[in-house]
Amino acid sequence: MAFRAYGEVQQRTAGPKEIELSLFRQITEALEAVAAAETPPLEAWADALYRNQQLWTIVATDLVNPDNTLPEETKRNLVSLSQFVRQCSNRVLAGNDGIADLIDINKSIIAGLSGIPVSTVTEEAA
Template sequence: MAYKAYGQVTQRTATGRALEIAVFEQITQALQTVHDNNGENPGEWGDAIHRNLQLWSIIAADVLSPENALPSETKAGLFSLSEFVRRTSMQVLAGADGLADIIEVNRTILAGLDGSASSVEQEVI
């Protein structure tokens, strides 16, 4: 109970960037857990994918907003990633592989948010 209260206070006081990082970390960890467990718990599996889809739907809506101040190339890239995640998620829900790809996208975005994108690029190359 105290942990929930602390989490609520943290959400209200965190900076935008810190909150983005926390959300990506939480959702990516949930995806990794269900991936590691080979989808043994269908409820957790479906919930993790659904929460990730919600996150990427919010990102897509945000980058399409005229008030979004990101450079056009960045917005286009994020929108493209959101579509990739959406399509791949639907395939995963239908039984195809692809969960690892979704996790990789989230980790790459997370690395960019926390400033370690250059190290991720080096790992991929």
């Protein structure tokens, strides 16, 4: 009961950046779980890819909103990245690619939202 109440308070007090960060972390963990599984069920693959694509679609939609205050160059770069994520997801679904690129992209976004230099993330991945 106390845990549920804490979760409700946390939901009410989390800002957009914290929510976005939490979603990227959850979805990236799902992608990593699928990648680590020896023979993941197709349903797990599809769900992880679908959730990731949903998130990136929401991000892209927010980026083109006139109220979005990010610098124009940042918005253009992130919209372009969302298009790459869509293309990469399609290649994964077609069996022509793995999901490592999607995981790396999400980790870079997580690092940016967390204030961690991207070079640190890429060094850890190597």
